[in-house]
Amino acid sequence: MKLETRRVRPGLWRIERRTAPTAGVAALVPLVSILLALLLGALLLLLAGQNPLVVYGAMLNGAFGSLNGVAETIVKTIPLSLAALGVGIAFRMLLWNIGAEGQLYFGAIAATGLALYVMPWAPTVVLLPMMVLAGFVGGALWGLIPGALRAFLNVNEIITSLMLNYVAILFSEYLVHGPWRNPQGLGFPGTRTLPDSAWLPRLSPTRVHLGLLLAVIAAGVLFVILRRTWWGYEIRVIGENQRAARYAGINIPRNMLLVMAVSGGLAGIAGMSEVAGIAHQLQRSLSPGYGYTAIIVAWLAKLNPWSTLMVAFLFAGLLVGGDQLQISMGLPAAIAPMLQGTILFFLLGGEVLSRYRLTKVRRGPTPDLNPAQR
Amino acid sequence: MNAVELTSVTKRFGSVVANDNVTFAAQVGEVHALLGENGAGKSTLMSVLAGLYRPDAGTIAVNGAVQHFRSPRDAIAQGIGMVYQHFMLVDSLTVAENAMLGQAGHGVRLHTAPVERELAELGQRYGLAVDPRARIWQLSVGEQQRVEILRLLYRGAKVLVFDEPTAVLTPQEAAGLIGTLRDMAADGLCIIFISHKLDEVLAVADRITVLRHGRTVTTVERRATNRHELARLMVGRELMGVVADQPQAVAGDAGVVNLEVRGLSAEGDKGVRALQGVELQVRSGEILGIAGVAGNGQRELAEVITGLRRATSGEVRIGGQDTTRCSPREIVAAGVAHIPEDRNGTGLIPSLDLQDNLILKHYRQQPLARGLFLNGAAIGNFADRLLSKYNVAAPSRAAKARLLSGGNQQKLLLARELSGQPRLIVAVHPTRGVDVGATEAIHHLLLAQRSRGAAVLLISEDLDELLALSDRIAVLYEGKVMDTVPARGADVGYLGLLMAGGAQSGAADHGRPMDTGGIINQDVAH
Structure with missing residues (x-):
């Protein structure tokens, strides 16, 4: 049979929708994204006159090469995973909560205030749970502001939650420079040290603290809520098809408020655990941007609570490794965020490719396309 | 002579084969119908012909010469144009400006006057009256369709493809369109008519090509076939036909009133009045059909009853209980099922x-x-x-x-x-876009619910469906109930007139069968 195909200019690519993303592709995309990001990073390092292999080796060694390295990585995993779990549940409902950083700070403020000014006399078994609660409530209230604006006035939560980050950070700076400043602090911006009863127990000799358990519990609870409860079902339905949710009688504004409260609350617990586990006071730059990195982590983990823990661990390693470069090789610590950025960049690109495919427009006869000859 | 000829065309989307080695030819001076169920591959095949899709294999020949279309522009240059179900018009522009859209060769200033003159002439010639200076948003759906046709003619189309053109029209408009298509064919154009409705295919076509599951079944002469043969070719088995006459409502007038709508008014999405003082009653064991052309308040009516839209005035009572201000969840709890338009x-x-x-x-x-x-x-x-x-x-x-x-x-x-x-079922276009087998199943389900004692509010654009299933039919036009008539023995011409807003209840036309309205419904073959 004579076959004719259209003649087109050579080297033409076009984008076609994949009918169903295969499981294999879905798993491959993040891996390839990270690999490509590392390759691009290597190129940038070469341009900076560094041997990328040496740099990557130093990062790997710094983050995972020693007991202390692993412990520090876990220390950073704790706030990162808590904030990412919070961000993830909001993302599931297509609520773009970019405000985890501010919610983290508000949780930290609430927990610090409770431990220093409300019930410093309380024993550990009372004080620590109350601080977790305070951290949750502080973050939740801060998350409810963009949540309520969205639910009742349809104000874009991306803008409001992002802007509120600056408000929260500056408010905490006001506190540590002003009313809450430690009089014996030699002028350093920070509150008094928390009473011993407000310190999260550590796994000596490392700085790994009980916040790890909080993160694991939070992941477990979220997993059960999302998979086993009708509330999780409502969140899924709203996230997938808001009109169907309304049609089914699901109360969408109420769910927006609830989810933003939980989302902010988890970031708030991250802030609480940084105060009670590491800093033992509220201080300037309590978080090196955990709330922002959490967005990448949640996305990379495809919003799955357990994957979030794993991805948070890897990203914490990136942070620790980056710090290590600064110390041991005198390189700018900006290497780590640069790599994070490239990973997210490739990840989002890869996301598109898992849903669409590039096909090269064929030239010449393509007999394999004719079913009559198969 | 074959105006167009598609040979061994295969088109796939990912792993789905929409057209599998399809061969199709249409001649100059004929109306050629392309008949098949939803998903049979009719629209895909014609989109290949119109340059919208490129085939994975196979050839397109126009007047005997093989062509390779890279875009609809290439196709229209060869005289092939398509009228899609969703019109491709710019609302804020005039008819003439839309016709000129995308054409090269204009200077900085648009010279619309000659175009307007030419469009008016074309309109006159084929009975497609529309003011070339009107803006699209001012036109009715039927008029917009005429603009689409005029635009193609203006650009020199000799082969015109119509993708289910009657779906958006009243019976009268549909009859008018069918006349126009016959005139155009007689004038030497080639008309390809995509449809899954047997009756209109029999009314308009000279030849009929049947597609099933992406393959050509056969091409038959209109004169040599009939409704039953076409149905069999289309679905691959004998059809039971539209559900046979049903017994009248189980409870009749004695049934409990499950839905009562009084003086109901509501606004549409754009804040315009969509419903104006609607009065309806549906009893237990009864199907009330709502007829009307799309966009006359059907969607809003269903949404207000099911709590998805607020009424501006009036009252909805379900099972005697006032549900006008209830939330969707409370209305679900009151025993209301809703089959929405947008599945x-x-x-x-x-x-x-x-x-x-x-x-x-x-x-x-x-x-x-x-x-x-x-x-x-x-x-x-x-x-x-x-x-x-x-x-x-x-x-x-x-x-x-x-x-x-x-x-x-x-x-x-x-x-x-x-x-x-449920005690009340609000079904909006329950069989739209559904194949014949499933349509039959859905009809039986609705009738079974009626027998069980449910009240059914059936909103449909398909008059045949309404006539076959309903006990009574109410016609909605511009948000008002024009009239409510018993379905048994209802006059299609009268209903069509009401759908076009042409007659108030009890007008002189009542009862006089319209010569045009019948075309859609009559069984041509028998």
């Missing part, structure tokens, strides 16, 4: 599995939920029971809803909505 956008969640879709209205009820927790085993049983009871063809309850065919998706939706033994 995938509203009624189902295509990205979730069948099980999740089936529990959408019941997920907080015992035994599916215990406290805050969902009961997986009970949900599995519930889903399996519904899937088998309603004959939903699906690999398993864990399959994604979007993988089902249109008919099975609709059965899935009905399974969920009817499972709660």
